[in-house]
Amino acid sequence: QIKEFDKSVNSVCPFCGVGCQTTINVKDNKIVQVDGRDGPANENRLCVKGRFGYDYAMSNERLTKPLIRRDDAPKRGDIDMRFMKIEDVFREATWEEAMAKSAEGLMAIEKEYGGDALSGFGSAKGSNEEAYLFQKLVRQGFGTNNVDHCTRLCHASSVAALLEGVGSGAVSAPFTDAMVSDCVIIIGARPATNHPVAATYFKQAAKKGTKIVVMDPRQQDMMKFAEHALQFKPGTDVAMLNALLHVIVDEELYDEQYIQANVTGFAALKEKVKDFAPEDMAEVCGIPAETLREVARLYATSERSIIFWGMGISQHTHGTDNSRCLIAMALITGQIGREGTGLHPLRGQNNVQGASDAGLIPMFLPDYRSVENADIRSQFENVWGATIDPKRGLTVVEIMDAIHEDKIHGMYIMGENPAMSDPDQLHARAALAKLKHLVVQDIFLTETAWHADVVLPASVHSEKLGTFTNTNRQIQIGRPALDPPGEARQDLDIIIDLANRMGLGWTYDGVSDVYNEMMLVMPSLSNIPWSRLIKEDAVTYPAKSENEPGSAVIFEDGFPTADGSGKLVPADLRAPDEVPDEEFPMVLTTGRLLEHWHTGAMTRRSDVLDHIEPEGIAAMNPYEIARQGLVVGEMVSVETRRGAISAVLRADREVADGMIFIPFCFNESPANVLTNPQLDPFGKIPEFKFCAAKIGRY
Numbered sequence: 225q226i227k228e229f230d231k232s233v234n235s236v237c238p239f240c241g242v243g244c245q246t247t248i249n250v251k252d253n254k255i256v257q258v259d260g261r262d263g264p265a266n267e268n269r270l271c272v273k274g275r276f277g278y279d280y281a282m283s284n285e286r287l288t289k290p291l292i293r294r295d296d297a298p299k300r301g302d303i304d305m306r307f308m309k310i311e312d313v314f315r316e317a318t319w320e321e322a323m324a325k326s327a328e329g330l331m332a333i334e335k336e337y338g339g340d341a342l343s344g345f346g347s348a349k350g351s352n353e354e355a356y357l358f359q360k361l362v363r364q365g366f367g368t369n370n371v372d373h374c375t376r377l378c379h380a381s382s383v384a385a386l387l388e389g390v391g392s393g394a395v396s397a398p399f400t401d402a403m404v405s406d407c408v409i410i411i412g413a414r415p416a417t418n419h420p421v422a423a424t425y426f427k428q429a430a431k432k433g434t435k436i437v438v439m440d441p442r443q444q445d446m447m448k449f450a451e452h453a454l455q456f457k458p459g460t461d462v463a464m465l466n467a468l469l470h471v472i473v474d475e476e477l478y479d480e481q482y483i484q485a486n487v488t489g490f491a492a493l494k495e496k497v498k499d500f501a502p503e504d505m506a507e508v509c510g511i512p513a514e515t516l517r518e519v520a521r522l523y524a525t526s527e528r529s530i531i532f533w534g535m536g537i538s539q540h541t542h543g544t545d546n547s548r549c550l551i552a553m554a555l556i557t558g559q560i561g562r563e564g565t566g567l568h569p570l571r572g573q574n575n576v577q578g579a580s581d582a583g584l585i586p587m588f589l590p591d592y593r594s595v596e597n598a599d600i601r602s603q604f605e606n607v608w609g610a611t612i613d614p615k616r617g618l619t620v621v622e623i624m625d626a627i628h629e630d631k632i633h634g635m636y637i638m639g640e641n642p643a644m645s646d647p648d649q650l651h652a653r654a655a656l657a658k659l660k661h662l663v664v665q666d667i668f669l670t671e672t673a674w675h676a677d678v679v680l681p682a683s684v685h686s687e688k689l690g691t692f693t694n695t696n697r698q699i700q701i702g703r704p705a706l707d708p709p710g711e712a713r714q715d716l717d718i719i720i721d722l723a724n725r726m727g728l729g730w731t732y733d734g735v736s737d738v739y740n741e742m743m744l745v746m747p748s749l750s751n752i753p754w755s756r757l758i759k760e761d762a763v764t765y766p767a768k769s770e771n772e773p774g775s776a777v778i779f780e781d782g783f784p785t786a787d788g789s790g791k792l793v794p795a796d797l798r799a800p801d802e803v804p805d806e807e808f809p810m811v812l813t814t815g816r817l818l819e820h821w822h823t824g825a826m827t828r829r830s831d832v833l834d835h836i837e838p839e840g841i842a843a844m845n846p847y848e849i850a851r852q853g854l855v856v857g858e859m860v861s862v863e864t865r866r867g868a869i870s871a872v873l874r875a876d877r878e879v880a881d882g883m884i885f886i887p888f889c890f891n892e893s894p895a896n897v898l899t900n901p902q903l904d905p906f907g908k909i910p911e912f913k914f915c916a917a918k919i920g921r922y
C-alpha cells in the first residue's frame with residue numbers, strides 16, 4: 225500500500241550516537257513513517273527505535289504551555305509524580321510570566337550568593353548550537369563554570385584518559401572501519417542492544433573474516449560472531465587488560481619503531497605490567513591464561529586492529545584506568561592512525577559527542593580548551609565580550625552534593641533528567657527538592673520537571689533545525705518536520721530569551737548565526753561552514769579543506785598533545801568501591817534495553833517500543849533464580865545500601881552468576897535508587913556498573 229505524505233524531510237535519528245540518517249514522512253503535522261537514508265553511518269539501515277520510536281513527538285503528554293509551581297503545591301520532596309495530578313502542583317502561565325520568573329529567580333540567587341550558587345545541565349539530545357549557547361549562558365550570564373551534562377555519566381572517564389593519552393577525546397576512526405579491520409575488540413559494550421546499526425557492521429565484518437573478540441561480564445548477541453568471547457568477572461577489567469599488555473610486552477609483540485617515534489612512558493608501563501602475568505590474573509578475572517595470551521597475540525599481530533568500548537568499562541571508579549589500558553594497547557602496537565585501526569568509545573546519546581565538543585563541560589570551554597588557561601579564556605572573552613570565571617566548575621554528581629551542602633541554590637536544566645539518571649537517586653531528588661529556584665526546559669513533565677519552579681515547554685528533535693555530531697565525528701543536519709504543539713517553543717529561542725532577560729543582549733539571527741560564532745572559537749569546525757553542511761548533510765571533522773572530505777582517521781602524523789607523542793599511563797589494580805558481603809551478597813549492574821532509551825522519557829511514550837518492553841524488570845540467570853528460591857515473573861525487591869525498589873523478575877541466561885541486571889529506564893522500578901555515587905577520581909563518573917545488592921520476594 226502506498227501512503228501519501230504531505231512532506232518528507234531528511235534528518236537524523238534522535239536516539240543513539242550511531243547517528244543514522246532518516247527521512248521523516250509527515251501527514252497532517254504527524255509523523256507517519258520514518259525511513260533509513262543513505263548516510264555515512266547507516267547506509268539506509270535503522271533499528272527498531274529509529275524506525276518505530278517516532279510517535280513520542282505526537283504524545284498527548286507533550287508540554288504545550290509554560291507551567292509555574294502553585295504556591296499551595298505539596299512540598300517537592302513529598303511528590304510521587306505517578307500519583308499526583310499536574311493541576312495540584314502547577315498552574316499554566318504565559319510565556320512572559322514564566323520567562324520573567326525564570327530569569328528573576330536565577331538573578332536573585334546570583335545577586336545574593338554569587339554565580340557559583342547557580343548551575344546548569346544541558347542536553348546531549350539537543351543540537352550543537354543549543355549546547356553551545358547553553359554553556360555560554362551559564363558562563364557569561366550565571367558567571368560560573370558549573371555546567372555539565374550526561375557525558376559525565378557515560379564516557380567522562382574515557383574522555384579523561386583519551387585527552388591525557390592522545391590529546392583528543394573523540395574517536396580516532398569510525399565504527400565502519402571494522403569492515404576493513406582484521407581484529408576487532410569490543411569491550412564493555414553491547415552494540416546489538418545499544419548501537420544496533422553499528423552492530424550490523426561488526427557482524428558483517430565477522431562474516432567476511434574479521435576476528436571479533438568480545439569482552440563482557442554478561443553474555444551478549446555479539447558473542448555468537450566472536451572468535452573469542454571473554455565473560456570476565458565483573459570489576460576485574462584492569463587485571464584482564466594489564467594481562468594482555470603483559471603478554472604484548474613479554475612476548476615482544478610491540479612495535480618498537482612506532483614507540484620510538486610516537487610514544488612516551490614505555491619503560492614505566494613495562495615495569496607496571498610485569499606483575500600481571502596471565503597465569504596470575506586468570507584466577508582474578510576468570511579468563512584462562514592461554515585465552516588471554518591468544519587474544520593479546522591476535523590483537524598485536526593483526527595487520528589492522530581496532531578497539532570499541534562502552535559504559536561497561538567506563539562507568540567504574542577505575543573507568544579512566546580501563547581506558548588507559550586500551551590506549552596503551554593501541555599505542556605500543558602502533559594499532560592507531562591507520563584505516564581499520566584505532567580507539568573508539570561508542571558514544572551513547574545522539575549528540576553527546578557534539579554537546580561535549582560545544583563545551584557543556586565544567587572544566588573545558590568548547591573544543592576541550594581549559595577554562596583555567598588565561599590565553600584560552602581571553603580568546604573566548606574577546607568573541608563573547610564577557611569575563612569567564614577562571615576556575616573549573618562542578619560536575620553532575622558534585623553539583624547534587626553542593627546543593628545538599630548549601631553551596632548551590634539555583635539550577636537551569638534543559639532536556640536532562642537527573643531525577644532518573646543520577647546515581648543514588650533519592651539523594652539526587654532530595655537535592656532537586658532543596659533548590660531555591662529550579663527552571664526545567666523539556667518536552668514532557670519528566671521526573672525532574674516535577675521538582676521545578678518553572679517548566680518551559682520545548683521542542684523535540686523532529687521540530688528543530690540544528691547540527692548533531694555522532695560517534696564517528698560526523699556533523700549532520702537535523703531538519704524540522706513538525707510544528708511544535710501548542711505554545712511549545714524552540715529550545716534555542718528559549719535560551720536566547722533567558723539570556724536577554726538576564727541582560728546579555730544576544731542578537732542571533734537563527735541557527736546558522738550561532739553556528740557561525742561557534743566556527744570563530746572552535747578550530748575543529750574549520751572548513752565546515754554551514755553552507756557545506758546544508759549541501760552535504762554530513763561532514764566529518766576535522767576537515768583539511770572545504771573541498772576534501774573530512775578526516776575519518778586521525779593521528780596519522782602523531783598526536784595533538786604538547787610534544788606530539790602519545791602518552792602511556794600505567795594503571796593500578798583497584799577494587800570496585802563496594803564489594804558484595806554477607807548482607808548484600810550480589811553484584812548489581814545497570815544498563816539499557818534495545819527498545820528503551822536512557823531514562824525512558826521518549827521511548828516509554830512511544831507505543832510500539834513500550835508495548836514490547838512495558839514494565840520494570842530485574843534480570844538474573846535461571847540457575848541463580850532457582851538458587852535464591854524465586855519464581856520468574858513474580859515481583860521482587862532489590863535492595864542496596866542506598867534504597868530498595870520492586871521489579872518483575874526476568875530470567876536472562878546472559879546475566880552472570882551472582883549478578884542482577886536492572887535497566888534504568890523504568891520509573892516504576894528506578895534502578896538508580898540503588899546505584900553507588902562513588903566517583904572515578906579522574907573522569908568523575910559514578911560507579912553505575914558495580915555495587916553490592918540483595919534480592920528477595922517483594
Ligand code: SF4
Pocket residue numbers: 237238239240241242243244266269270271272273274275419420421422
Ligand atoms: Fe537510531 Fe541508533 Fe537505532 Fe540508528 S542505531 S536508528 S541512530 S537508535
